[in-house]
Amino acid sequence: MSDATSMAEDFASGRSDPVQILEQALEKASEVPAVFISLTAERARREAEASAARWRAGQPLSVFDGVPLAWKDLFDVAGSVTTAGAAYRRNAPAALLDAPTVGLLCRAGMVSVGKTNLSELAYSGLGLNPHFGTPHNPHGTDQPRIPGGSSSGSAVAVAAGIVPIAMGTDTAGSIRIPSAFNGLVGYRSSSRRYSRDSVFPLAHTLDSLGPLTRSVRDALAIDDLLHGRTQTHTARSLKGQRFVLAQQDVEAAVRNNLLRAVEQLKAHGALIEERECPTFQATLDLIKHHGWLGSFEAFALHEALLDSPDAEQLDPRVRRRLEAARTLPASQLLHLVDARR
Known part of the structure; x- marks a missing residue:
């Protein structure tokens, strides 16, 4: 699957449309076990059809109008139960309203496919869930590998090509860990950057929200949409930009991967400084x-x-x-x- 920016460019050119992309997403979601706790197919089809009409009329609501996305099952989505990945919440009352963050991206024309699996109550970095199953990390081709958590389903939904963007939460790594394990971009915002209203909490002063995406430009675009901005960004040269690399004890394989990324930064002119970070x-x-x-x-x-x-x-x-x-x-x-x- 392409990133959301490329997908939206295809909508604009007529090479594809939101209805077609949604049906592919729903089909794949039904084939990959334990990624979603619930699908919001009826709502998603309404949203996709409305988006397709807007693109035909040349009046999209935003750059991501019609792009499908998924929500970690901590966000209230109107008409759906917010389980927080916990069995005892299966029969909780359905949410009456969308969480403010959900509403913002809905008003930008994005299509809500469903609510993704997670570690119970978002309280584990492994991504295991004995109640709703554990999503399979698509990179575990040689042997099963954990997806990372707690935003496990959100990460796998993007990595498996079901949706190009999923929203997660992060208290102590719950976006960053599964993003790293699944080869994605994960943005853990500061705790007050986005509204956390109607998002099931773990630790009130540490919780934050953010997207898991296939590209940095998609993460930046989501940040813009959540702040009501519609600006165009121009990439800057890395020449002369300084990056500090902390000297830490890590496994050799992890460090080797990190150093490969560092070499790419150097090749584009970045300055790398290694130092101890006490x-x-x-x-x-x-x-x-x-x-x-x-x-x-x-x-x-x-x-x-x-x-x-x-x-x-x-x-x-x-x-x-x-x-x-x-x-x-x-x-x-x-x-x-x-x-x-």
């Missing part, structure tokens, strides 16, 4: 001695769930992570809050 180690030491701030917030958010009969339905791994914060002393939380200032 902040990384200081952060790890802080977590080792005092815990992770997000674990306190996640426990506070889900304490009532853990004390209810529904706790028996939780993935044991997720339940253990949540429970681990129950007995942490308040002094450790204060250390973390103070260090964050």
Whole structure:
């Protein structure tokens, strides 16, 4: 599958149309297991047909009018249940309204295909889900490989060519990890860049949203649409641009891949500086001695769930992570809050 920018160019030229692309997406989505928790086919067909008419009239709503996208099942989509990847939420009431972020991209003409799978409650970087299945990483051709999480379904939906763009959330790597594992561009925005209203939370002060895409230009275009901008960007030369490469202990294969990317930057004139970044180690030491701030917030958010009969339905791994914060002393939380200032 091409990226969304190329797809929209095909819409503009008449080489393809949103209805045709949507039907291909729905067909593929039904063939690839565990990627979607639910499909919004009826809504998507209405949106695609309206988009096709706008393109025929030469009046698209945006550069991505008609482009299909998927939503991590933390975003409220009107008429659909937001499961958060949890079995106990299967029968929760359907959302009455779209989350603001969903509404913005809908008003830009994008076509919502469905809601993607994830680690339960978005609380794991592996992407495993015992309730809705685990999406298969398309790059695992020699042996099964984890998709990364927690935005596992969003990453695989893009990597498998179902949609060119999917929206995810990131608290501690949940966009970046699956993007890396699936060879995608993942943009983890700052926490207040986009509205998080009607998005199921994990840790209120750390949660953020962002797209998983097939190209940097697509990620940039989504950022523009979410801020109501319709500008054209011109790529700048990398000549003289300085990049700092942190000196860290990583596996040889990972470092080799990183260095290949660095060589491409150098070939385009970028300046690469390697240096120690003590902040990384200081952060790890802080977590080792005092815990992770997000674990306190996640426990506070889900304490009532853990004390209810529904706790028996939780993935044991997720339940253990949540429970681990129950007995942490308040002094450790204060250390973390103070260090964050």
